[in-house]
Amino acid sequence: MDAKKAAYCDDLKLIKQGAEAKVYKAEFLGRNCIVKERFPKKYRLPEIDEKLTKKRLTQEVRALQRCRKAGIATPAIYFTDLVGSVIFMEEIPGCTMKDFITNNSHEKLSDKVVCAVEKIGEILAKMHNADIIHGDLTTSNMILKTSEQNDGPIIYMIDFGLSQSSSLAEDKGVDLYVLERAFLSSHPDSEDLFEKLLQSYKSFSKNCEPVFKKFEEVRMRGRKRTMIG
CATH class of the missing domain: 3.30.200.20 (Phosphorylase Kinase; domain 1)
Structure with a gap:
Protein backbone atom coordinates (compact mmCIF):
# COMPACT_ATOMS: atom_id res chain seq x y z
CA MET A 1 0.00 0.00 0.00
CA GLU A 91 -12.64 -5.53 12.75
CA ILE A 92 -14.76 -8.34 14.19
CA PRO A 93 -13.25 -9.99 17.30
CA GLY A 94 -13.75 -13.75 17.34
CA CYS A 95 -12.60 -16.89 15.57
CA THR A 96 -13.38 -18.24 12.13
CA MET A 97 -15.97 -20.97 11.88
CA LYS A 98 -13.23 -23.14 10.41
CA ASP A 99 -11.21 -22.86 13.63
CA PHE A 100 -14.30 -23.29 15.80
CA ILE A 101 -15.38 -26.53 14.09
CA THR A 102 -11.80 -27.85 13.94
CA ASN A 103 -11.18 -27.10 17.62
CA ASN A 104 -14.37 -28.97 18.49
CA SER A 105 -13.84 -31.85 16.06
CA HIS A 106 -13.95 -34.35 18.96
CA GLU A 107 -17.62 -33.42 19.50
CA LYS A 108 -18.89 -32.57 16.03
CA LEU A 109 -22.55 -33.13 16.88
CA SER A 110 -22.47 -31.36 20.22
CA ASP A 111 -25.19 -28.79 20.85
CA LYS A 112 -22.84 -25.81 20.46
CA VAL A 113 -21.42 -26.99 17.14
CA VAL A 114 -24.81 -27.98 15.72
CA CYS A 115 -26.28 -24.64 16.86
CA ALA A 116 -23.52 -22.70 15.08
CA VAL A 117 -23.82 -24.76 11.88
CA GLU A 118 -27.60 -24.38 11.84
CA LYS A 119 -27.05 -20.64 12.19
CA ILE A 120 -24.94 -20.74 9.01
CA GLY A 121 -27.84 -22.42 7.20
CA GLU A 122 -30.20 -19.71 8.41
CA ILE A 123 -27.83 -16.94 7.30
CA LEU A 124 -27.35 -18.41 3.82
CA ALA A 125 -31.10 -18.80 3.37
CA LYS A 126 -31.62 -15.14 4.30
CA MET A 127 -28.85 -14.11 1.89
CA HIS A 128 -30.40 -16.07 -0.94
CA ASN A 129 -33.87 -14.78 -0.05
CA ALA A 130 -32.40 -11.33 -0.69
CA ASP A 131 -30.78 -12.57 -3.95
CA ILE A 132 -27.25 -12.12 -2.57
CA ILE A 133 -24.74 -14.64 -3.89
CA HIS A 134 -21.52 -14.82 -1.88
CA GLY A 135 -19.43 -16.56 -4.53
CA ASP A 136 -16.70 -17.85 -2.21
CA LEU A 137 -18.38 -19.58 0.71
CA THR A 138 -16.00 -21.29 3.11
CA THR A 139 -15.94 -21.61 6.89
CA SER A 140 -12.89 -19.32 6.80
CA ASN A 141 -15.13 -16.51 5.53
CA MET A 142 -17.36 -16.63 8.61
CA ILE A 143 -16.40 -15.19 12.00
CA LEU A 144 -18.03 -16.50 15.17
CA LYS A 145 -18.59 -13.84 17.80
CA THR A 146 -19.99 -15.05 21.10
CA SER A 147 -22.97 -13.05 22.27
CA GLU A 148 -22.67 -11.42 25.69
CA GLN A 149 -26.44 -11.86 26.15
CA ASN A 150 -26.14 -15.65 25.79
CA ASP A 151 -28.80 -15.66 23.07
CA GLY A 152 -26.83 -17.84 20.71
CA PRO A 153 -23.85 -17.42 18.38
CA ILE A 154 -23.46 -14.39 16.15
CA ILE A 155 -21.80 -15.27 12.85
CA TYR A 156 -20.42 -12.49 10.68
CA MET A 157 -20.09 -13.10 6.95
CA ILE A 158 -16.95 -11.63 5.39
CA ASP A 159 -15.02 -11.49 2.10
CA PHE A 160 -17.66 -10.66 -0.51
CA GLY A 161 -15.05 -10.02 -3.20
CA LEU A 162 -16.69 -12.45 -5.65
CA SER A 163 -20.28 -11.63 -4.72
CA GLN A 164 -23.08 -10.80 -7.11
CA SER A 165 -26.81 -10.14 -7.14
CA SER A 166 -28.86 -12.93 -8.70
CA SER A 167 -32.32 -14.43 -8.36
CA LEU A 168 -31.35 -17.57 -10.30
CA ALA A 169 -31.72 -20.90 -8.49
CA GLU A 170 -28.62 -22.08 -10.39
CA ASP A 171 -26.41 -19.42 -8.79
CA LYS A 172 -27.80 -20.18 -5.32
CA GLY A 173 -27.29 -23.91 -5.87
CA VAL A 174 -23.68 -23.29 -6.92
CA ASP A 175 -23.19 -21.18 -3.78
CA LEU A 176 -24.30 -24.15 -1.65
CA TYR A 177 -22.13 -26.55 -3.63
CA VAL A 178 -19.04 -24.37 -3.21
CA LEU A 179 -19.66 -24.33 0.54
CA GLU A 180 -20.20 -28.09 0.67
CA ARG A 181 -16.92 -28.78 -1.11
CA ALA A 182 -15.04 -26.34 1.14
CA PHE A 183 -16.81 -27.62 4.26
CA LEU A 184 -16.07 -31.31 3.67
CA SER A 185 -12.50 -30.51 2.61
CA SER A 186 -11.79 -28.49 5.76
CA HIS A 187 -13.80 -30.75 8.06
CA PRO A 188 -13.50 -34.43 7.02
CA ASP A 189 -16.25 -36.88 8.04
CA SER A 190 -18.68 -34.06 8.72
CA GLU A 191 -21.42 -35.05 6.25
CA ASP A 192 -24.01 -35.29 9.05
CA LEU A 193 -23.09 -31.82 10.23
CA PHE A 194 -23.45 -30.33 6.75
CA GLU A 195 -26.82 -32.05 6.41
CA LYS A 196 -27.99 -30.14 9.48
CA LEU A 197 -26.84 -26.93 7.77
CA LEU A 198 -28.95 -27.81 4.73
CA GLN A 199 -32.00 -28.61 6.86
CA SER A 200 -31.67 -25.24 8.56
CA TYR A 201 -31.36 -23.54 5.16
CA LYS A 202 -34.55 -25.31 4.08
CA SER A 203 -36.41 -24.07 7.16
CA PHE A 204 -35.57 -20.41 6.50
CA SER A 205 -35.59 -20.35 2.70
CA LYS A 206 -38.60 -18.80 0.99
CA ASN A 207 -38.22 -21.00 -2.10
CA CYS A 208 -35.74 -23.81 -1.47
CA GLU A 209 -37.10 -26.47 -3.87
CA PRO A 210 -35.62 -25.05 -7.12
CA VAL A 211 -32.39 -24.16 -5.28
CA PHE A 212 -32.00 -27.70 -3.91
CA LYS A 213 -32.82 -29.14 -7.34
CA LYS A 214 -30.01 -27.09 -8.92
CA PHE A 215 -27.73 -27.94 -5.99
CA GLU A 216 -28.22 -31.67 -6.69
CA GLU A 217 -27.59 -31.11 -10.41
CA VAL A 218 -24.34 -29.28 -9.68
CA ARG A 219 -23.38 -32.06 -7.26
CA MET A 220 -23.88 -34.65 -10.01
CA ARG A 221 -21.79 -32.64 -12.47
CA GLY A 222 -19.05 -32.38 -9.88
CA ARG A 223 -19.08 -36.13 -9.23
CA LYS A 224 -18.89 -36.87 -12.95
CA ARG A 225 -15.86 -34.60 -13.33
CA THR A 226 -14.21 -36.35 -10.37
CA MET A 227 -14.86 -39.81 -11.87
CA ILE A 228 -13.62 -38.80 -15.31
CA GLY A 229 -10.62 -36.92 -13.90
Whole structure:
Protein backbone atom coordinates (compact mmCIF):
# COMPACT_ATOMS: atom_id res chain seq x y z
CA MET A 1 0.00 0.00 0.00
CA ASP A 2 1.42 3.36 -0.97
CA ALA A 3 1.94 6.33 1.35
CA LYS A 4 -1.22 8.10 0.17
CA LYS A 5 -3.45 5.16 1.09
CA ALA A 6 -1.58 4.46 4.31
CA ALA A 7 -2.19 8.06 5.40
CA TYR A 8 -5.82 7.15 6.12
CA CYS A 9 -4.85 4.92 9.03
CA ASP A 10 -2.17 4.12 11.61
CA ASP A 11 -0.16 1.00 12.49
CA LEU A 12 -0.78 -0.73 9.16
CA LYS A 13 0.05 -4.46 9.40
CA LEU A 14 -0.30 -6.99 6.56
CA ILE A 15 -2.11 -10.11 7.79
CA LYS A 16 -3.15 -11.86 4.57
CA GLN A 17 -2.55 -11.79 0.84
CA GLY A 18 -4.77 -13.64 -1.59
CA ALA A 19 -5.11 -13.76 -5.36
CA GLU A 20 -7.34 -10.69 -5.44
CA ALA A 21 -6.35 -8.51 -2.50
CA LYS A 22 -4.12 -7.73 0.45
CA VAL A 23 -5.67 -7.51 3.92
CA TYR A 24 -4.25 -5.35 6.70
CA LYS A 25 -5.01 -4.64 10.33
CA ALA A 26 -4.88 -0.96 11.25
CA GLU A 27 -6.39 1.84 13.27
CA PHE A 28 -8.82 4.20 11.57
CA LEU A 29 -10.00 7.32 13.41
CA GLY A 30 -9.23 5.70 16.75
CA ARG A 31 -10.94 2.39 15.94
CA ASN A 32 -9.41 -0.98 15.10
CA CYS A 33 -10.19 -1.83 11.52
CA ILE A 34 -9.52 -4.19 8.64
CA VAL A 35 -8.20 -2.68 5.41
CA LYS A 36 -8.73 -4.59 2.17
CA GLU A 37 -6.77 -3.41 -0.86
CA ARG A 38 -7.28 -4.81 -4.35
CA PHE A 39 -4.05 -4.69 -6.30
CA PRO A 40 -3.48 -4.46 -10.09
CA LYS A 41 -3.16 -7.66 -12.13
CA LYS A 42 -0.14 -7.48 -14.45
CA TYR A 43 -1.61 -10.04 -16.87
CA ARG A 44 -4.62 -7.83 -17.71
CA LEU A 45 -4.73 -4.72 -19.86
CA PRO A 46 -4.61 -1.73 -17.47
CA GLU A 47 -7.92 -0.25 -18.63
CA ILE A 48 -9.70 -3.63 -18.30
CA ASP A 49 -8.08 -4.30 -14.94
CA GLU A 50 -9.12 -0.90 -13.60
CA LYS A 51 -12.72 -1.36 -14.77
CA LEU A 52 -12.99 -4.90 -13.36
CA THR A 53 -11.38 -3.96 -10.04
CA LYS A 54 -13.75 -1.02 -9.55
CA LYS A 55 -16.74 -3.22 -10.44
CA ARG A 56 -15.79 -5.93 -7.94
CA LEU A 57 -15.06 -3.40 -5.22
CA THR A 58 -18.47 -1.79 -5.76
CA GLN A 59 -20.18 -5.19 -5.74
CA GLU A 60 -18.48 -6.09 -2.47
CA VAL A 61 -19.56 -2.87 -0.76
CA ARG A 62 -23.13 -3.27 -2.02
CA ALA A 63 -23.28 -6.89 -0.87
CA LEU A 64 -22.11 -5.93 2.63
CA GLN A 65 -24.71 -3.17 2.81
CA ARG A 66 -27.51 -5.36 1.47
CA CYS A 67 -26.66 -8.10 3.97
CA ARG A 68 -26.92 -5.68 6.87
CA LYS A 69 -30.25 -4.44 5.51
CA ALA A 70 -31.45 -8.08 5.42
CA GLY A 71 -30.45 -8.57 9.07
CA ILE A 72 -27.25 -10.50 8.35
CA ALA A 73 -24.21 -9.62 10.44
CA THR A 74 -21.35 -8.19 8.37
CA PRO A 75 -18.53 -5.74 9.20
CA ALA A 76 -19.51 -2.08 9.13
CA ILE A 77 -17.86 -0.09 6.35
CA TYR A 78 -15.94 2.93 7.63
CA PHE A 79 -14.62 4.31 4.34
CA THR A 80 -14.28 3.31 0.68
CA ASP A 81 -11.60 4.61 -1.68
CA LEU A 82 -12.70 3.66 -5.20
CA VAL A 83 -9.66 5.31 -6.81
CA GLY A 84 -7.20 3.45 -4.59
CA SER A 85 -9.34 0.27 -4.55
CA VAL A 86 -9.42 0.11 -0.75
CA ILE A 87 -12.16 -0.67 1.77
CA PHE A 88 -11.81 0.23 5.45
CA MET A 89 -14.15 -1.86 7.61
CA GLU A 90 -14.89 -2.92 11.15
CA GLU A 91 -12.64 -5.53 12.75
CA ILE A 92 -14.76 -8.34 14.19
CA PRO A 93 -13.25 -9.99 17.30
CA GLY A 94 -13.75 -13.75 17.34
CA CYS A 95 -12.60 -16.89 15.57
CA THR A 96 -13.38 -18.24 12.13
CA MET A 97 -15.97 -20.97 11.88
CA LYS A 98 -13.23 -23.14 10.41
CA ASP A 99 -11.21 -22.86 13.63
CA PHE A 100 -14.30 -23.29 15.80
CA ILE A 101 -15.38 -26.53 14.09
CA THR A 102 -11.80 -27.85 13.94
CA ASN A 103 -11.18 -27.10 17.62
CA ASN A 104 -14.37 -28.97 18.49
CA SER A 105 -13.84 -31.85 16.06
CA HIS A 106 -13.95 -34.35 18.96
CA GLU A 107 -17.62 -33.42 19.50
CA LYS A 108 -18.89 -32.57 16.03
CA LEU A 109 -22.55 -33.13 16.88
CA SER A 110 -22.47 -31.36 20.22
CA ASP A 111 -25.19 -28.79 20.85
CA LYS A 112 -22.84 -25.81 20.46
CA VAL A 113 -21.42 -26.99 17.14
CA VAL A 114 -24.81 -27.98 15.72
CA CYS A 115 -26.28 -24.64 16.86
CA ALA A 116 -23.52 -22.70 15.08
CA VAL A 117 -23.82 -24.76 11.88
CA GLU A 118 -27.60 -24.38 11.84
CA LYS A 119 -27.05 -20.64 12.19
CA ILE A 120 -24.94 -20.74 9.01
CA GLY A 121 -27.84 -22.42 7.20
CA GLU A 122 -30.20 -19.71 8.41
CA ILE A 123 -27.83 -16.94 7.30
CA LEU A 124 -27.35 -18.41 3.82
CA ALA A 125 -31.10 -18.80 3.37
CA LYS A 126 -31.62 -15.14 4.30
CA MET A 127 -28.85 -14.11 1.89
CA HIS A 128 -30.40 -16.07 -0.94
CA ASN A 129 -33.87 -14.78 -0.05
CA ALA A 130 -32.40 -11.33 -0.69
CA ASP A 131 -30.78 -12.57 -3.95
CA ILE A 132 -27.25 -12.12 -2.57
CA ILE A 133 -24.74 -14.64 -3.89
CA HIS A 134 -21.52 -14.82 -1.88
CA GLY A 135 -19.43 -16.56 -4.53
CA ASP A 136 -16.70 -17.85 -2.21
CA LEU A 137 -18.38 -19.58 0.71
CA THR A 138 -16.00 -21.29 3.11
CA THR A 139 -15.94 -21.61 6.89
CA SER A 140 -12.89 -19.32 6.80
CA ASN A 141 -15.13 -16.51 5.53
CA MET A 142 -17.36 -16.63 8.61
CA ILE A 143 -16.40 -15.19 12.00
CA LEU A 144 -18.03 -16.50 15.17
CA LYS A 145 -18.59 -13.84 17.80
CA THR A 146 -19.99 -15.05 21.10
CA SER A 147 -22.97 -13.05 22.27
CA GLU A 148 -22.67 -11.42 25.69
CA GLN A 149 -26.44 -11.86 26.15
CA ASN A 150 -26.14 -15.65 25.79
CA ASP A 151 -28.80 -15.66 23.07
CA GLY A 152 -26.83 -17.84 20.71
CA PRO A 153 -23.85 -17.42 18.38
CA ILE A 154 -23.46 -14.39 16.15
CA ILE A 155 -21.80 -15.27 12.85
CA TYR A 156 -20.42 -12.49 10.68
CA MET A 157 -20.09 -13.10 6.95
CA ILE A 158 -16.95 -11.63 5.39
CA ASP A 159 -15.02 -11.49 2.10
CA PHE A 160 -17.66 -10.66 -0.51
CA GLY A 161 -15.05 -10.02 -3.20
CA LEU A 162 -16.69 -12.45 -5.65
CA SER A 163 -20.28 -11.63 -4.72
CA GLN A 164 -23.08 -10.80 -7.11
CA SER A 165 -26.81 -10.14 -7.14
CA SER A 166 -28.86 -12.93 -8.70
CA SER A 167 -32.32 -14.43 -8.36
CA LEU A 168 -31.35 -17.57 -10.30
CA ALA A 169 -31.72 -20.90 -8.49
CA GLU A 170 -28.62 -22.08 -10.39
CA ASP A 171 -26.41 -19.42 -8.79
CA LYS A 172 -27.80 -20.18 -5.32
CA GLY A 173 -27.29 -23.91 -5.87
CA VAL A 174 -23.68 -23.29 -6.92
CA ASP A 175 -23.19 -21.18 -3.78
CA LEU A 176 -24.30 -24.15 -1.65
CA TYR A 177 -22.13 -26.55 -3.63
CA VAL A 178 -19.04 -24.37 -3.21
CA LEU A 179 -19.66 -24.33 0.54
CA GLU A 180 -20.20 -28.09 0.67
CA ARG A 181 -16.92 -28.78 -1.11
CA ALA A 182 -15.04 -26.34 1.14
CA PHE A 183 -16.81 -27.62 4.26
CA LEU A 184 -16.07 -31.31 3.67
CA SER A 185 -12.50 -30.51 2.61
CA SER A 186 -11.79 -28.49 5.76
CA HIS A 187 -13.80 -30.75 8.06
CA PRO A 188 -13.50 -34.43 7.02
CA ASP A 189 -16.25 -36.88 8.04
CA SER A 190 -18.68 -34.06 8.72
CA GLU A 191 -21.42 -35.05 6.25
CA ASP A 192 -24.01 -35.29 9.05
CA LEU A 193 -23.09 -31.82 10.23
CA PHE A 194 -23.45 -30.33 6.75
CA GLU A 195 -26.82 -32.05 6.41
CA LYS A 196 -27.99 -30.14 9.48
CA LEU A 197 -26.84 -26.93 7.77
CA LEU A 198 -28.95 -27.81 4.73
CA GLN A 199 -32.00 -28.61 6.86
CA SER A 200 -31.67 -25.24 8.56
CA TYR A 201 -31.36 -23.54 5.16
CA LYS A 202 -34.55 -25.31 4.08
CA SER A 203 -36.41 -24.07 7.16
CA PHE A 204 -35.57 -20.41 6.50
CA SER A 205 -35.59 -20.35 2.70
CA LYS A 206 -38.60 -18.80 0.99
CA ASN A 207 -38.22 -21.00 -2.10
CA CYS A 208 -35.74 -23.81 -1.47
CA GLU A 209 -37.10 -26.47 -3.87
CA PRO A 210 -35.62 -25.05 -7.12
CA VAL A 211 -32.39 -24.16 -5.28
CA PHE A 212 -32.00 -27.70 -3.91
CA LYS A 213 -32.82 -29.14 -7.34
CA LYS A 214 -30.01 -27.09 -8.92
CA PHE A 215 -27.73 -27.94 -5.99
CA GLU A 216 -28.22 -31.67 -6.69
CA GLU A 217 -27.59 -31.11 -10.41
CA VAL A 218 -24.34 -29.28 -9.68
CA ARG A 219 -23.38 -32.06 -7.26
CA MET A 220 -23.88 -34.65 -10.01
CA ARG A 221 -21.79 -32.64 -12.47
CA GLY A 222 -19.05 -32.38 -9.88
CA ARG A 223 -19.08 -36.13 -9.23
CA LYS A 224 -18.89 -36.87 -12.95
CA ARG A 225 -15.86 -34.60 -13.33
CA THR A 226 -14.21 -36.35 -10.37
CA MET A 227 -14.86 -39.81 -11.87
CA ILE A 228 -13.62 -38.80 -15.31
CA GLY A 229 -10.62 -36.92 -13.90
